[in-house]
Amino acid sequence: MKMENDTIDYPMLEAVNLSKRYEDGVLALDHVSFEVKPGEIFVMLGGNGAGKTTAINIFLNFIEPTEGEAKINGISTHLDPLRAKELAAFVSENVMLYENFTALQNLDFFASVGGKNGYTRKDYRDALLRVGLSEEAHDKKLRNFSKGMRQKCGLAIAIVKDAPAILLDEPTSGLDPQAGHEFIKLLDSLRGEGRAILMSTHDIFRAKEIADTIAILNNGRIIMQKDASEIAGRDLEDLYLQYMAGHNSEIESPTIAGV
Ligand SMILES: Nc1ncnc2c1ncn2[C@@H]1O[C@H](COP(=O)(O)OP(=O)(O)O)[C@@H](O)[C@H]1O
Numbered sequence: 380m381k382m383e384n385d386t387i388d389y390p391m392l393e394a395v396n397l398s399k400r401y402e403d404g405v406l407a408l409d410h411v412s413f414e415v416k417p418g419e420i421f422v423m424l425g426g427n428g429a430g431k432t433t434a435i436n437i438f439l440n441f442i443e444p445t446e447g448e449a450k451i452n453g454i455s456t457h458l459d460p461l462r463a464k465e466l467a468a469f470v471s472e473n474v475m476l477y478e479n480f481t482a483l484q485n486l487d488f489f490a491s492v493g494g495k496n497g498y499t500r501k502d503y504r505d506a507l508l509r510v511g512l513s514e515e516a517h518d519k520k521l522r523n524f525s526k527g528m529r530q531k532c533g534l535a536i537a538i539v540k541d542a543p544a545i546l547l548d549e550p551t552s553g554l555d556p557q558a559g560h561e562f563i564k565l566l567d568s569l570r571g572e573g574r575a576i577l578m579s580t581h582d583i584f585r586a587k588e589i590a591d592t593i594a595i596l597n598n599g600r601i602i603m604q605k606d607a608s609e610i611a612g613r614d615l616e617d618l619y620l621q622y623m624a625g626h627n628s629e630i631e632s633p634t635i636a637g638v
């Protein structure tokens with residue numbers, strides 16, 4: 380798929396009244412709506428249990444919504460999962476890579492599954508080098524990879540799949556500061572190519588560093604959504620705590636009014 384950065388003004392990723400009630404009755408997502416355009420990074424910020432993973436899992440059709448839908452380039456992920464999945468690459472804490480395959484073999488496998496044939500070994504090597512995996516790692520089995528290396532391998536797959544949509548669940552948790560920074564820089568360069576990126580995090584610092592839009596999720600609802608320009612120069616941690624305080628008490632705190 381050709382991606383151009385200039386004239387695009389349609390959602391690549393879209394949540395429309397997305398709701399999920401698990402079988403045990405837990406309402407994990409409660410009418411969540413947002414969109415992510417090509418060339419944008421949308422960050423879901425929230426604590427444990429906020430509903431972040433649930434939202435991402437619906438985009439990947441690992442689970443179905445109970446109401447509303449998630450769409451990738453207009454394609455409903457639960458009504459047309461195969462077509463939707465072709466457009467998306469997924470990088471998670473437990474990246475779904477084959478442990479007994481080398482990095483090169485994983486790339487080859489996922490490129491083929493994604494319908495991309497005709498790549499050479501050099502193309503794979505270039506993708507792995509681009510994400511910062513040095514030559515000696517290319518022929519190592521994934522089971523010997525650190526978390527940071529797995530994440531990079533996941534992004535290399537996104538690159539060879541030429542996926543216009545990239546979904547990441549807590550991608551920087553557990554990475555040391557240097558690895559976290561490198562990973563964020565990579566996301567920035569993928570955004571520059573016009574990919575739409577949806578990521579979850581509980582890390583306020585990383586959210587502010589990379590997001591075009593930040594949505595604070597709490598109890599399955601978006602309780603705040605702001606563009607980077609509205610947050611610039613403000614203390615996101617203060618903002619986060621204020622919003623959380625407002626939503627966890629019956630009476631909305633007066634300091635929140637007008638924020
Ligand atoms: N498979 C499941 N069955 C029942 N409840 C679940 C399941 N997965 C998550 N939940 C619940 O849904 C809510 C949201 O969870 P999750 O999406 O994992 O949040 P986050 O990723 O933000 O930590 C939590 O209350 C969690 O306990």
Ligand SMILES: [Mg+2]
Nearest residue numbers: 431432433548
């Ligand atoms: Mg989670």
